[in-house]
Amino acid sequence: MDRRSIIKQAGLAGVLAAGVAPAVHAQETVRWRMAASFPKSLDTIFGSGVKFAETVKELSGGKFEVSVHAAGELMPAFGVVDALEKDTIEMALSAAYYFTGKDPIFAFSCAVPFGLTALQNMAWKDYGNGRKLLNEFFAKYNFQTLSALNTTTQMGGWYRKEIKTVEDLKGLKMRMGGGVFGEGMAKLGVVAQNLPAGDLYQALEKGTLDALEFVGPYDDEKLGFNKVAKYYYYPGWWEGGADLEFFINNKAFEKLSAENKAIVKAAAAVAAADGTAKYMALNPVALKRLVASGTQLKAFPKAVNDAGFKACMEVFAEHEAKSPEFKKIHQDMRAFQRDQILWNRFSEFPFNQYMNSVKI
Template structure:
C-alpha cells in the first residue's frame, strides 16, 4: 500500500501498531546577532543584552540563540540602528535618543529633558499609547522595538569646576547624551556626543570640561571621579531613560508565534533586571565616591529653571516642524501631566517623609 494512503486510512492507532511513524519536521535552529552601543565593562547596561540573550536561549531550549557584541565590535556604537535597519544584525540594544539626528522623535522612546521618570515611562509604554505610537514610527526604519531596560533618574554629571549659576555653563564643552544636547546648547554650552567607552579619555585630556553618563555605579567604574571632582544632581535631562531592543522587522516577522512570545518575555525580564541592578548598586557606589573626596552638589535653581524654560520652548518648536514628533509628544505630554498629578501625592509624599528620617 502507498504509505500516505495507509497512514490516512489506518489512523494513529493503526500507524503506531504497524510501527510506521509519521514524518516529523523539526524546527530549524535560529541564530541571531545583537549589536550593543555599550562596552562590556558595564555589567548593568551592557548586561541587559546578555540577560535578554540568556533568557531567549533558556526559554527555547537552546534552539534560539543570540550572540551579544559590545559597541565597536561589529559596528560603531552609534551605527547600530543602521545595522538593524539594513539587516546586518538582527538586534540592537541601545538608547534611542542617540539617534535624534535621524528624527527628533527617537528621543521620545528614551528620555527628554523634564520628561517621564522610569515608572511613568514604563506605564506610558505598556498601559498608555507609547509602545503603539513608537512602533508606528519605527516602521519606517524596519524596526520592531521592545523595552530593554531603564537606568532610573540619572545624575547630572562630572565637572572640572563648580557650577554656581547659569553663567558657569556658558562655553562649557560637555559630553551630554543625545537630545539633551539641544537644550544644553540653548543654555550656552557646547554639547559633545561621545560613546560611553570614550568619555574618560576625553575628560582626562581636557577635550571636554564636563561629562555625564548614568549614575554612581557606572560612573565609578568608568573612573570619572579621578578627573573631575564636582558631581551634580539631578540629571534633569534623564528622569527615566529607557533602553530598547531594536529588532529587524523581517527577522521578527519570520519568527513563529512561540518565538515572538519568547522575545517579548525575555525583553521584559531584561527591562526589569537593569533597573533593579542600578537601584541596588548605586547607593554603595555613591557612599564610596563621597568618602573618596567627590564633592556632591545640587544644580542651582536658576540652572534648572533656565533648562526647563528652554526645553518647553524646544518641544513647541519641534512640534511645529516635525509631524512625527507632534503626534507622539502630545500623547506623551498629556500622560506626563496626569502622572505628575498622581505622583505628587502618594509617591512624592511618602518619599519626602522617608528621606527625612534617620533610619
C-alpha cells in the same frame, strides 16, 4: 539554570501572559546577532543583553540563540540603526536618543528633558500610547523596540569646575546623550558633544570635555570619571528615567514562529526587570564610595534648572512647529505625564518626602 528556574524568576503569570508555555515544542534552530552600543565593561547595560540571550536560550531549550556583541565588534557604537535598516543584524541594544541626528523623535523612546520617570515611562509605553506611537515611527527604520532596562533618574554629571550660575555654562564643552537636551543646553551656551561611553574618560582627562553626563554612580565609578573631575551634580533633569531598549529588526521578527516571538518578548521583560533592579541596588552603594573618595556632591542651583526648563520647552515648541509627528508624540507623553504627576502628588511624593525626614 533550567526552564523552571527561569519561569520562577520571570514570574509564571508574566511568562504565560507573554504566550510562552512551560513546554518547548520542536522547532528549527534560530541564530540571531545583537550589536550593542556599549562596552562589555558596563555590566549593567551590556549585562541586560547577556540576560536576554541567556533567557531566550533557556526558554527555547537551546533552539534559539542570540550572540551579544559589544560596541566596535560588529560595527561602531552608533552604527546599529543603519545596520538594522540594511538587515545586517537581527537586533541591537542601544539608547534611542543617540540617533536624534536622524530625527529628534528618537529621543522620546529613551528620555527627554523634564520627562517621564522609570515607572511612568513603563506605564506610558505599555498601557498608554507610547510603544504604539514609537514603533509606528520606527517602522520607517525597519525596527521595533522592547525595553531592556531603565536607569531610573540619572545624575547631572561630572564637572571640572563648579556650576554656580547659568553664566557658568557658557562655553562649557559637555558630552550629553543628544536630542532636545543638547539643543536646550546650546541655548544656554553649552557646546554639546555626543561621544560613546568608551571615549569619555580620555576626553575628560585631556580637557577635550569640560563636563560629561553618563548614567549614575555605579557606571560612572566603573568608568573612572571621579578620577578626572571633582564635582558631581544632581539631578539629571534631562533623564528622569532613561529607557535603554532592544531594537528588533522587523523582518527578522516576522520570520519567527509564534512561540519564538513570545520568547523574545518574555526574555526582554526578564532582562528589563533584572537590569532596572540592578541599578537600584548598586547605585547607592557606589555613591557612598564616591563621596568617601573625595567626590563633591552638588545640587544644581534652581536658577540653572529653571533656565534649562525654559530653554528645553522652547526647543520642544520649535520641533512641534516643524513636525506634526513630533507634536503628536510629545503632546501624548505630556498628557500622560500630567496624570502621573497628579497621582504622585498623593502617593510616592509625600511618602518619599516623609521617609526622607525620619531616621530608619
